Amino acid sequence: MTLLENRTALVVGGASGIGHAIATAYLKEGARVVVADRTATTDFDSVPVDVTDENSVAEAVAAAGARLGEIDILVNSAGILTEAPVVEMDLATWSQTLAVDLTGVFLCCRHVVPRMVERGRGRVINIASQLGIKGGHGLAHYSAAKAGVIGLTKSLALEVSGRGVLVNAIAPGPIETPMVEGITEEWKTAKRAELPLGRFGRAEEVAPTAVLLASDPGGNLYCGQTLGPNSGDVMP
Numbered sequence: 001m002t003l004l005e006n007r008t009a010l011v012v013g014g015a016s017g018i019g020h021a022i023a024t025a026y027l028k029e030g031a032r033v034v035v036a037d038r039t040a041t042t043d044f045d046s047v048p049v050d051v052t053d054e055n056s057v058a059e060a061v062a063a064a065g066a067r068l069g070e071i072d073i074l075v076n077s078a079g080i081l082t083e084a085p086v087v088e089m090d091l092a093t094w095s096q097t098l099a100v101d102l103t104g105v106f107l108c109c110r111h112v113v114p115r116m117v118e119r120g121r122g123r124v125i126n127i128a129s130q131l132g133i134k135g136g137h138g139l140a141h142y143s144a145a146k147a148g149v150i151g152l153t154k155s156l157a158l159e160v161s162g163r164g165v166l167v168n169a170i171a172p173g174p175i176e177t178p179m180v181e182g183i184t185e186e187w188k189t190a191k192r193a194e195l196p197l198g199r200f201g202r203a204e205e206v207a208p209t210a211v212l213l214a215s216d217p218g219g220n221l222y223c224g225q226t227l228g229p230n231s232g233d234v235m236p
């Protein structure tokens with residue numbers, strides 16, 4: 001038996017990396033999936049979206065809803081990562097990261113969750129980061145956005161859990177995806193040395209946590225939580 005039979009999912013940021021692995025795992029578990037991303041993909045039924053643009057989010061959610069009927073599961077995995085120390089960071093770099101990594105999550109929740117509340121059921125899974133818990137050199141903008149995602153997740157969970165909608169976050173450690181390809185080998189080597197497991201994770205090792213949070217009964221008791229598939233980088 002598959003875990004997500006007769007469920008529908010919108011995976012935002014599903015064209016690559018962790019979102020792609022989650023969309024793949026959801027399909028394997030029997031869900032019907034639409035991916036929304038700014039990058040086109042032929043791997044899934046997909047709709048274009050720029051999560052920083054509210055009109056674009058509204059259109060993507062409407063298009064996904066039309067294809068799926070209803071959206072049972074929303075995954076927010078779109079994100080960007082750049083590096084700059086605070087003392088050198090310009091406002092545009094800060095603002096763009098907050099716009100994609102935090103406001104984008106808010107906008108997707110804002111446009112999907114009202115219908116979930118009306119229906120009295122739904123699951124929202126926001127991809128945060130362990131850097132939102134521990135911070136990172138040159139990553140204040142990213143860490144602040146991801147800490148924001150964790151706070152947004154808890155607050156939204158408080159608001160809608162009584163109406164049948166469960167909202168949780170996943171805070172992965174370093175995962176081998178296109179996002180980390182650009183980081184220097186020196187940084188990666190130092191980072192690996194810090195990790196109790198001594199290695200970065202793979203997107204396929206994060207996706208099962210997103211399956212758990214979406215599933216019944218496995219995910220039924222998670223509310224406002226941040227789960228950490230992070231190679232031991234953070235032990236809250």
Ligand SMILES: NC(=O)c1ccc[n+]([C@@H]2O[C@H](COP(=O)([O-])OP(=O)(O)OC[C@H]3O[C@@H](n4cnc5c(N)ncnc54)[C@H](O)[C@@H]3O)[C@@H](O)[C@H]2O)c1
Nearest residue numbers: 013015016017018038039050051078079129174175177179
């Ligand atoms: N890779 C890691 O080490 C790691 C660790 C912790 C958290 N995360 C988080 O996981 C999520 C997925 O990252 P990933 O590693 O799979 O990276 P990735 O670059 O492979 O995937 C990110 C996706 O987001 C999409 N995207 C970016 N900006 C967008 C926008 N404005 N509108 C719509 N889509 C947009 C990209 O097109 C891409 O498909 C991100 O939120 C990231 O911050 C990644």
